[in-house]
Amino acid sequence: MPDQAVLLGLEAGAARAATSLFPLEVRSLSYAVSGKRLLNDLSLQIGARPVTVVMGPNGAGKSLLLRLLHGLIEPTSGHILWGGRPLTSDLRRRQTMVFQRPVLLRRSVIANVAFALKARGTGSTERCMALLEHVGLETHANKPARRLSGGEQQRLALARALAVEPEVLFLDEPTASLDPSATAAIEGIVTAAHRRGTKIIFVTHNIGQARRLADEVVFLHAGRLVEHEPATKFFTQPSSPESQGYLEGRLVF
Amino acid sequence: MQDFGGAFRVAWQLVLNADADLLDVIWLSLRVSLSAVSLACLVGLPLGAAVAIGRFPGRGAVLVVLNALMGLPPVVVGLLVYLMLSNAGPFGWLQLLYTPTAMIIAQTILITPIVAALSREVIEQLHIEYAEQFRSLCIPPHTAIGALLWDARYSLLTVALAGFGRAVAEVGAVIIVGGNINHLTRVMTTAIALETSKGDLALALALGLVLMGIALAVNAGVMTLRTTATRYAYA
Numbered sequence: 001m002p003d004q005a006v007l008l009g010l011e012a013g014a015a016r017a018a019t020s021l022f023p024l025e026v027r028s029l030s031y032a033v034s035g036k037r038l039l040n041d042l043s044l045q046i047g048a049r050p051v052t053v054v055m056g057p058n059g060a061g062k063s064l065l066l067r068l069l070h071g072l073i074e075p076t077s078g079h080i081l082w083g084g085r086p087l088t089s090d091l092r093r094r095q096t097m098v099f100q101r102p103v104l105l106r107r108s109v110i111a112n113v114a115f116a117l118k119a120r121g122t123g124s125t126e127r128c129m130a131l132l133e134h135v136g137l138e139t140h141a142n143k144p145a146r147r148l149s150g151g152e153q154q155r156l157a158l159a160r161a162l163a164v165e166p167e168v169l170f171l172d173e174p175t176a177s178l179d180p181s182a183t184a185a186i187e188g189i190v191t192a193a194h195r196r197g198t199k200i201i202f203v204t205h206n207i208g209q210a211r212r213l214a215d216e217v218v219f220l221h222a223g224r225l226v227e228h229e230p231a232t233k234f235f236t237q238p239s240s241p242e243s244q245g246y247l248e249g250r251l252v253f
Numbered sequence: 254m255q256d257f258g259g260a261f262r263v264a265w266q267l268v269l270n271a272d273a274d275l276l277d278v279i280w281l282s283l284r285v286s287l288s289a290v291s292l293a294c295l296v297g298l299p300l301g302a303a304v305a306i307g308r309f310p311g312r313g314a315v316l317v318v319l320n321a322l323m324g325l326p327p328v329v330v331g332l333l334v335y336l337m338l339s340n341a342g343p344f345g346w347l348q349l350l351y352t353p354t355a356m357i358i359a360q361t362i363l364i365t366p367i368v369a370a371l372s373r374e375v376i377e378q379l380h381i382e383y384a385e386q387f388r389s390l391c392i393p394p395h396t397a398i399g400a401l402l403w404d405a406r407y408s409l410l411t412v413a414l415a416g417f418g419r420a421v422a423e424v425g426a427v428i429i430v431g432g433n434i435n436h437l438t439r440v441m442t443t444a445i446a447l448e449t450s451k452g453d454l455a456l457a458l459a460l461g462l463v464l465m466g467i468a469l470a471v472n473a474g475v476m477t478l479r480t481t482a483t484r485y486a487y488a
Contacts, residue, residue, distance in 0.1 A: 103386040
């Protein structure tokens with residue numbers, strides 16, 4: 001359905017980019033709050049294609065890393081370079097983030113999507129409806145957004161994130177409080193976006209989900225980068241005791 | 254205390270007969286106070302929202318001043334506006350003293366800080382929830398302010414109501430700049446003050462009852478609206 005894809009604007013992402021955001025390079029990144037180092041001297045390089053899954057126990061710094069990469073917070077020290085350049089608002093416009101708890105405007109479902117589109121100076125009712133159809137919410141278009149179920153709310157948050165045609169989609173444990181079927185729906189939409197060329201950086205501490213989605217895994221523990229490996233290698237031969245323990249379901253602190 | 258029974262009777266008679274003088278006074282009260290609330294919202298809501306989401310040096314001081322101004326004594330506001338509008342004052346040439354416009358100006362000054370300070374609190378709460386999402390979507394500040402004001406609209410209605418309550422109930426400012434002139438600048442509160450000083454306590458009390466009735470009706474209306482909004486999860 002080429003028409004639908006055009007309406008969704010999902011093909012546009014890769015084609016439009018005059019200057020690539022990749023490779024994403026992180027150099028000795030640290031983040032501290034009142035002297036306490038929450039992320040410590042993190043360096044890694046991430047390419048444009050693979051689905052990158054960030055794993056690790058609670059408090060490892062996964063969400064912090066995502067917020068730093070997206071520019072929601074400023075690092076204490078270190079550099080983040082997107083295609084060799086520091087993050088500017090122009091580059092930030094090419095990325096969006098879906099949060100663990102969806103933040104929905106106190107408006108109708110369709111108005112939530114329209115708001116995101118309008119922020120980019122585009123947007124028609126057809127485009128909104130196409131996006132809602134894409135996430136299976138077209139019959140709820142005029143419902144108040146905050147009356148949707150948890151899974152539906154997160155799908156709406158995804159539709160809104162995709163509305164801005166991101167080249168990079170950050171997801172911060174988007175299914176942490178959802179049941180399996182709602183989780184499957186979210187994963188399906190994310191996978192579809194990836195197939196269309198959107199870079200996915202996905203935080204989860206659900207091992208099954210990481211196995212389903214990941215092409216490569218970034219494993220954090222206590223604010224440090226422990227492993228950054230292709231998914232097949234990470235899941236079959238984890239090299240560090242922390243990741244081995246985590247994958248075996250032992251409690252790692 | 255024999256006046257209470259009489260007051261109720263007089264009040265009912267006034268309302269039932271739709272007494273022309275009474276309607277005049279009620280109409281002017283509503284016109285002045287609703288105009289003042291509208292103007293105060295026009296200034297106070299964006300101001301409150303800007304302070305709520307803005308991070309600038311001296312923000313703490315602005316908050317203290319804003320909160321302190323909520324307690325502005327009406328007579329002081331009346332006096333200041335009087336000085337400005339009197340023939341010797343800088344705006345004397347406008348010839349506004351002892352007109353409803355002067356009363357609107359005084360009440361607007363009185364309640365703008367209330368609207369700004371209370372809306373600042375409401376908006377700040379909502380902003381805590383929305384801030385990261387807005388930042389992720391690269392929403393510019395003026396769009397963010399608009400969106401926050403719109404999404405908080407039902408809570409802000411209560412803020413406007415607080416302003417209206419203050420405006421319609423105050424007597425100090427309007428009596429100084431309005432002068433309580435019959436058929437021209439007489440509102441409910443100044444009429445009550447006048448009738449009390451004349452000794453017509455029954456009429457004064459009757460006017461008071463009507464005033465409270467209006468306040469009750471407005472509050473009930475806003476409450477209903479809010480409950481409906483909450484039911485539909487818009488608030």
